Every structure is written in structure tokens, then in C-alpha cells.
Amino acid sequence: MQFARRYRPVRALAFHVPAVLLSIIMIYPLVWMFVSSLKPNEEVFTTVTSLIPSRVVWENYVTGWQSAGRYTYATYFANSFTISFWCTVGGVISSSLVAFGFARIPFAGKKLWFAILMGTMLLPAQVLLIPQYIMFKAFGWINTYLPIILPQCCGVPFFVFLNLQFMRGVPKELDEAAEMDGCGWFQKYLRIMLPLSVPSLITSGIFGFYWSWQEFLQPLIYLSKPRLFPVSIALKMFADPNTQTNWSGLFAMTTLSIVPVVIVFMVFQRYLVEGVATTGLKG
Amino acid sequence: MTAIAMKSTKAYRRKRMRNNLAGYTFLAPWLFGFVAFTSVPMLYSLYLAFTKYDVLSAPQWVGTANFVNMFQDGLFWKSVGITFKYVFILVPLRLAAALGVALILTTKHKGIGIYRTVYYIPSLLGGSVAIAIIWLRLWGSDGAVNGLISLISGSPYTYSWIGNPGTALYSLILLGCWHFGSSMLIFVSGIKQIPVSYYEAALLDGAGPWQRFRYVTFPSLTPVIFFNLVMGIINAFKAFSEALIITDGGPMDSTMLFALYIYKQSFTYFKMGYACALSWILLIIIGIFSALVFRSSNYWVYYEA
Numbered sequence: 001m002q003f004a005r006r007y008r009p010v011r012a013l014a015f016h017v018p019a020v021l022l023s024i025i026m027i028y029p030l031v032w033m034f035v036s037s038l039k040p041n042e043e044v045f046t047t048v049t050s051l052i053p054s055r056v057v058w059e060n061y062v063t064g065w066q067s068a069g070r071y072t073y074a075t076y077f078a079n080s081f082t083i084s085f086w087c088t089v090g091g092v093i094s095s096s097l098v099a100f101g102f103a104r105i106p107f108a109g110k111k112l113w114f115a116i117l118m119g120t121m122l123l124p125a126q127v128l129l130i131p132q133y134i135m136f137k138a139f140g141w142i143n144t145y146l147p148i149i150l151p152q153c154c155g156v157p158f159f160v161f162l163n164l165q166f167m168r169g170v171p172k173e174l175d176e177a178a179e180m181d182g183c184g185w186f187q188k189y190l191r192i193m194l195p196l197s198v199p200s201l202i203t204s205g206i207f208g209f210y211w212s213w214q215e216f217l218q219p220l221i222y223l224s225k226p227r228l229f230p231v232s233i234a235l236k237m238f239a240d241p242n243t244q245t246n247w248s249g250l251f252a253m254t255t256l257s258i259v260p261v262v263i264v265f266m267v268f269q270r271y272l273v274e275g276v277a278t279t280g281l282k283g
Numbered sequence: 284m285t286a287i288a289m290k291s292t293k294a295y296r297r298k299r300m301r302n303n304l305a306g307y308t309f310l311a312p313w314l315f316g317f318v319a320f321t322s323v324p325m326l327y328s329l330y331l332a333f334t335k336y337d338v339l340s341a342p343q344w345v346g347t348a349n350f351v352n353m354f355q356d357g358l359f360w361k362s363v364g365i366t367f368k369y370v371f372i373l374v375p376l377r378l379a380a381a382l383g384v385a386l387i388l389t390t391k392h393k394g395i396g397i398y399r400t401v402y403y404i405p406s407l408l409g410g411s412v413a414i415a416i417i418w419l420r421l422w423g424s425d426g427a428v429n430g431l432i433s434l435i436s437g438s439p440y441t442y443s444w445i446g447n448p449g450t451a452l453y454s455l456i457l458l459g460c461w462h463f464g465s466s467m468l469i470f471v472s473g474i475k476q477i478p479v480s481y482y483e484a485a486l487l488d489g490a491g492p493w494q495r496f497r498y499v500t501f502p503s504l505t506p507v508i509f510f511n512l513v514m515g516i517i518n519a520f521k522a523f524s525e526a527l528i529i530t531d532g533g534p535m536d537s538t539m540l541f542a543l544y545i546y547k548q549s550f551t552y553f554k555m556g557y558a559c560a561l562s563w564i565l566l567i568i569i570g571i572f573s574a575l576v577f578r579s580s581n582y583w584v585y586y587e588a
Binding site for chain 1: 302303305306307308309310312313314315316317319320321323324325327328331338384387390392393394398400401402404405407408409410411412413414416417418420421425426427429430431434461464517520521523524528542545546549550555558559562563565566569573
């Protein structure tokens with residue numbers, strides 16, 4: 001709904017003033033967190049509204065880094081990266097395979113399975129949480145990453161949907177041409193669909209990374225050894241707001257914990273916005 | 284002649300067999316996961332819902348006792364009430380914010396892209412622990428919000444928004460609203476897909492801005508609103524980690540969202556049977572509301588013919 005208009009300053013002002021105000025509200029908590037991470041500890045709550053620290057204390061990042069039990073945040077960040085890496089890779093590859101099956105291959109029972117796949121998207125995790133926990137406990141998987149990673153490697157319904165939507169847009173003529181050349185389904189997937197669906201692979205990869213990086217419930221239930229904690233759990237466990245004293249150190253770590261998310265966002269912004277727009281995916 | 288026909292049906296059959304084999308091979312990871320990590324656990328959970336089970340000793344069949352007990356469990360009813368309040372305030376508010384901002388961001392102005400990014404970033408950080416910790420500090424008695432109020436009013440203000448049962452839930456609702464960005468993006472792309480010719484026609488008919496919204500933008504967007512509504516309701520019913528980290532269900536159980544109550548029953552009190560029964564109630568509630576929204580869509584969602 002864009003109409004050509006002459007430039008009118010009042011109109012521009014009426015737009016930009018509220019837009020900037022809203023931007024400030026939206027971004028304020030994050031700015032506050034970052035600024036607080038640079039303040040001297042005793043100042044965090046005495047100068048709570050001030051967004052300019054009296055002096056910039058980068059050491060908060062050092063003290064915060066070491067302030068979480070027997071291990072430093074190096075351990076927790078490494079754990080988070082390990083979990084996120086396998087969840088993302090496993091989720092993207094398996095979902096792409098499943099999506100191709102649904103997108104291209106005519107097989108018996110396809111409609112039924114697709115309906116079930118979509119249905120599982122609506123299923124609240126809470127229903128599966130308890131039986132899965134009991135099951136994985138019986139397998140001896142407590143204090144391993146298997147309960148977190150393995151289910152992801154079985155295809156994530158939302159990623160399947162995302163890739164499927166994209167694959168439907170790829171012309172079928174390409175498949176037919178490949179068939180002339182004697183390619184089977186797996187060849188068609190590997191040589192044609194996989195290279196062409198890179199954008200949807202990236203979009204699902206980004207979301208896979210976000211979700212696994214911020215995942216809280218699964219690690220909370222399955223991991224009890226601090227050696228295995230991801231950052232999210234370490235922040236919760238060692239940054240217990242009731243016992244916390246090194247506030248600026250804590251804010252330094254919360255700031256660091258969102259840095260990977262922000263970097264990925266900056267780099268892949270284009271894919272992300274397109275992905276959200278085309279599938280209606282929740283971020 | 285028949286030989287050829289037979290050969291072709293044979294070839295056809297072989298091709299169909301090959302397709303079936305290929306289809307199920309590609310689906311194999313998901314089929315395996317669906318059986319191992321979804322179906323079997325769900326059946327097991329259904330069984331556990333009729334048992335008493337504390338993880339240490341074997342499950343004990345108690346019939347419908349868990350469901351009967353719910354009716355006498357005051358906290359169960361309270362948490363259902365809190366969850367409804369949370370869902371029915373948060374979802375419309377967030378939807379309205381997302382739609383309103385999306386409408387503004389699709390007008391022609393400079394810097395739209397930057398605003399869109401800024402509004403989206405909070406959704407990105409979604410339910411992260413970092414944000415929960417920050418939220419707790421922002422709305423605490425010595426937090427930044429009170430700091431700002433003190434600054435404006437000139438006198439120290441130390442009301443604890445999160446520490447008081449009257450306002451704690453609203454601070455969680457506000458956190459949910461802060462995440463309007465992803466719905467906003469979906470609305471923005473929806474609005475951009477509305478053909479300009481619709482607006483031109485409306486202008487020719489002398490429609491003002493409100494009429495253009497009421498008769499062009501809104502009807503064209505109803506499928507998108509419907510989608511956002513369904514996802515919003517489902518996700519709000521499942522809300523959990525914010526409440527766990529920020530309030531832990533308190534003060535005085537005023538933020539005991541249903542999903543959190545299930546978690547407490549299972550992983551704090553190890554009443555696995557009861558918790559499974561509760562989780563089935565959650566599933567049924569979500570099912571009913573999704574069905575209601577789907578049913579209602581006949582009356583207000585316009586699909587282009």
C-alpha cells in the first residue's frame with residue numbers, strides 16, 4: 001500500500017518520533033544489560049537509570065567468567081556450542097531428507113503421514129517430557145547430551161515444513177531431466193534438490209542454532225553435573241538472583257550469552273527475515 | 284498386445300514399489316523419531332496418567348484417581364485460571380501490537396528496515412535465560428523501571444512489580460508482549476502481498492484510511508491473523524521457562540502457569556502419574572481452543588476465491 005507522495009516534514013516527524021520511542025523501549029532492556037555489565041558492581045543498582053557508567057570496568061567480564069562454580073564459562077560456552085552444533089546439523093540434515101520425501105516422491109500413505117507430522121507441531125512438549133525422561137533415564141542417558149541431541153536428528157517438524165515449502169517452488173522439470181539421465185531419487189536429492197535448497201537449509205540452520213542455544217528445559221532435566229552445563233543452565237544455576245552479589249559480572253555473562261545469537265542474526269539477517277515471512281515461523 | 288500391457292503394468296508396479304521404498308527411506312529418520320520419541324512416550328504417558336508413580340518404585344495402577352484428585356486440588360484450579368488469564372490477555376495484546384506496528388512499518392518512510400530489525404531483536408532472544416534475568420532486575424523493587432518512575436515523580440518508588448501477587452503475572456505478560464516482533468514480520472509480509480489495485484479501487488470509491496483498513500487490509504490479512512492467533516494461543520499455553528526463572532511460580536503462586544505446575548509436580552515432587560494426568564489435561568485444553576479457533580475461522584477468515 002505505497003503511494004507516491006511528496007516529502008512532507010510533519011508527516012515524517014509524526015512517523016519517526018513514535019517509531020524512535022518504540023525502538024528505545026524495545027532495545028532499552030538490552031542496552032541496560034550491556035551498560036550494567038560495564039559499571040562498577042556497587043553502582044549497578046544505585047545508579048540504576050543511568051546509562052553512562054562512572055567508569056568502564058571491563059574486568060567484570062573476567063570476574064564474571066570465573067564466577068560460576070568450579071568451572072569457568074569457557075566450559076559452559078564450549079558445552080553450548082557442542083549441543084547447538086549437533087542439534088543444528090542433525091536437525092537440518094534429517095529435516096531436509098524428510099522434506100524431500102514429502103515434496104517429490106509419490107508413495108502410499110503420504111497424506112496421512114504428512115497430517116501426522118503437522119499434528120506433532122501442535123503437541124505441547126510437556127506431554128512428552130515425563131515419559132521421555134523416564135525412558136532416557138532407563139537407557140542410562142542422564143548426564144549425556146543424547147536426550148537433547150538425538151530427537152533433533154529425527155527431523156524437526158517445523159524445519160521439514162520450511163524446507164518442503166521451499167522445495168515445492170523448485171521446478172519439477174529439473175527432476176525429469178535428471179530422470180532422463182538415469183538418476184534415482186537419492187541422486188535427484190543429492191545433485192539437484194540439495195544444492196538448490198541451500199536458502200531454506202540456512203534458514204532452518206539459523207533457527208536450529210537459536211533454539212538449541214537458548215534451550216533451557218531439556219538440559220535442566222537431563223544434566224545435573226556442572227561439567228556438562230550449557231550457558232543457559234550455568235546462568236540460571238550460578239546466577240541465582242537471590243544469592244547473587246557480583247551483579248555486573250553476571251550481566252557481563254548474560255551479555256556474552258546473547259552475542260552468538262546476535263552475530264548469527266547480523267550475518268544471516270536476510271535469510272531469517274525471508275524465512276519468517278514465507279512460512280510464518282515463530283522466532 | 285497383452286504381453287506389452289502386462290509388461291507395462293509390471294513396470295508400473297515395480298516403479299510404484301520403488302517409489303514407496305524411496306519415500307519411506309527418506310522419511311525414515313522422522314518415522315523412527317515419531318515412533319521412539321513421540322508415539323511410544325505418549326502411550327506411556329497415557330498409561331502413567333492412571334497410575335501413582337514416584338520414579339523409585341514401580342507404577343501403581345490407581346484408575347481415575349489422578350483425575351478425580353484434580354477437582355479437589357486448589358492449586359490446579361488456580362493455575363488453570365492464571366493460565367487462561369495469561370493467554371487471553373497476552374495473545375490479543377501481542378497480536379494487536381504486532382498488527383499495529385506492521386501497519387505503520389508498511390507506510391513509505393525512511394529507515395523502515397532499521398526499525399523492523401530493532402523491533403524484531405527481542406523476539407530473537409525470546410525465552411533466553413539472559414532476558415529472564417534482566418527482566419527480573421528491571422521490574423524488581425530497586426530495578427530500572429522504578430528508577431525511572433522515581434526520576435519522573437521525584438520521590439523514591441520501590442514497589443516490587445514481580446514480588447507482588449497483584450502485578451507479577453502482568454510483568455510476565457509484558458515480557459510476552461515485548462516479543463511481538465516475529466508476528467509483526469509475518470504481518471508485514473502479509474500486508475506487502477495485498478495487491479495495490481485493491482487500494483486503488485478503494486480510493487476511487489472514495490474510501491478514507493479507516494475504510495481502506497476495514498474493507499481492504501483487514502479482510503486480506505485475516506488468514507495471517509488466523510495463523511498468528513493459533514500459534515500464539517498454543518505457545519502461550521505452553522509458556523514455562525520465563526515463569527520458572529523469573530518468579531518460580533510465586534509470589535503466592537500468582538504466576539503458577541499450568542506448564543510450570545506440571546513441571547513442579549513431576550520434577551520437584553516426583554508425582555509422575557499425577558503430572559502425566561495434568562499434561563493430558565493441558566493437551567485437551569490446547570486441543571479444544573485450537574478447534575474453536577479453527578471452527579470460528581469460517582466466520583471471519585477470508586480466503587481468496
